[in-house]
Amino acid sequence: MTSAETPPTSKAELNAELKTLLITAYQxxxxxxxxxxxxxxxxxxxxxxxxxxxxxxxxxx
Structure with missing residues (x-):
């Protein structure tokens, strides 16, 4: 996440951020x-x- 992005405010948003992070790292x-x-x-x-x-x-x- 960069400072220009909105931080997660729910578990669903946190899960989406983690999913993106893990996929990007894996790729x-x-x-x-x-x-x-x-x-x-x-x-x-x-x-x-x-x-x-x-x-x-x-x-x-």
């Missing part, structure tokens, strides 16, 4: 599977994000 040859620590300083919580590939089913987009 650029980045192995997106695994764990990522997101340390955010004293003023915000820290998060641990785990990305795993899942098997597609017939209902996948």
């Amino acid at each position: 650029n040859g980045i192995d997106v599977e695994g764990g990522f620590e997101c340390r955010n300083g004293a003023e915000h919580p820290d998060w641990d994000v785990i990305v795993t590939e899942v098997e597609k089913n017939e209902h996948s987009e």
Whole structure:
């Protein structure tokens, strides 16, 4: 996300941002599977994000 974009304000918007980020990274040859620590300083919580590939089913987009 760039500063010119509107930040997500709902879970659906957050999911859409994550989907775009993961697809773009994958298309650029980045192995997106695994764990990522997101340390955010004293003023915000820290998060641990785990990305795993899942098997597609017939209902996948």
